Amino acid sequence: MSKKTEFQALDLISAYSEKKKNPSHLELNQIFPNPNQPRLIGKEDTSDLVPSMERLGLIEPILVRKEKGRYLIVAGERRYRAALKLGWKEIPAIITDANEDVCYEMSLAENEKRKNLNPWEVGKAIQYLRKEKKKTADEVSTLLGYSERYVKQLSSIARLDQKSVMELMISGKPLSVKNLEDLLKRKENRGGEIVSPRDAFGQSKVSINIGKLNGKLRENFLKELNSLKKKYGINE
Structure with a gap:
């Protein structure tokens, strides 16, 4: 087992969560997709986002970092693309000063947390x-x-x-x-x-008796179990 090196991205995720309440508003023409991001498939598909954003607006701001006078997307490219299709001029965004490597780690952790990948x-x-x-x-x-x-x-x-x-x-x-x-x-x-x-x-097959768990613990257990089944491709 090698020695652990703490990822700054884990702290960045926490900071990102804290800043969601007071995002900046950036013009869409200042924002650009990041060519180096974890999501490779389906990032152009916004068919599920456009109707909800048109009806409810953007519930969660995107995350960007500034580079050479423009803003590169760290998290939220599909939300950005949906905003373009809706003809929006600006979008709520959180600006981070973290470097490129940390932003990549953060984007990977955030996408995986949401099961987007x-x-x-x-x-x-x-x-x-x-x-x-x-x-x-x-x-x-x-x-x-x-x-x-x-x-x-x-x-x-x-x-x-x-x-x-x-x-x-x-x-x-x-x-x-x-x-x-x-x-x-x-x-x-x-x-x-x-x-x-x-x-x-x-x-x-593995049998597990969850009869001794109370309602909340049982609910959390089943939720995590379903997540594991999805991750490992278990359908039964």
């Missing part, structure tokens, strides 16, 4: 942090709240190219960890090797 996108982001920014698996697991084993698992999925991932999505299969790992095996002409620790259990 599929496992392949998370894997590509992890790959970028580990190869380009020399972060350890332990450090990345701190940022995302994952085990080191799961971080390495997602890093393996990142070997897939975007075209293959898009073809899987178009086929109607969910971009679950299991489906992406199966695709990776086929692409790399591998047989029965196990990439995911979940595969080792075959069709095994």
Whole structure:
């Protein structure tokens, strides 16, 4: 286990939450999407946002950082694109003075917290942090709240190219960890090797008695369980 290095992005998320009550208002022509961001698929699709923003306005401001006289989006690109489609002139925004690396970490953590990224996108982001920014698996697991084993698992999925991932999505299969790992095996002409620790259990089932939990604890447990089932592609 390597020594942990605290991510400044974790503090930035907290600061971001505190500043939501008093955002600035920036003109849209001053704001630009960041070419280096974790979300790779579906960022142009705003069909779900436009109607709600037209009816309710922007409930949560976007997050930007200033660079060379313009503002680059750290979090909220789809909200920005929806505002453009609605013909807005300005948008509520929180301006951070954090550097590019910290903003990338923050964008990854924020997107993953909202479940805006599929496992392949998370894997590509992890790959970028580990190869380009020399972060350890332990450090990345701190940022995302994952085990080191799961971080390495997602890093393996990142070997897939975007075209293959898009073809899987178009086929109607969910971009679950299991489906992406199966695709990776086929692409790399591998047989029965196990990439995911979940595969080792075959069709095994786990029974849990939650009868002793009170109403609130039971509700929280089931919520977290559903989140885990979604993450690992468990449908039953």
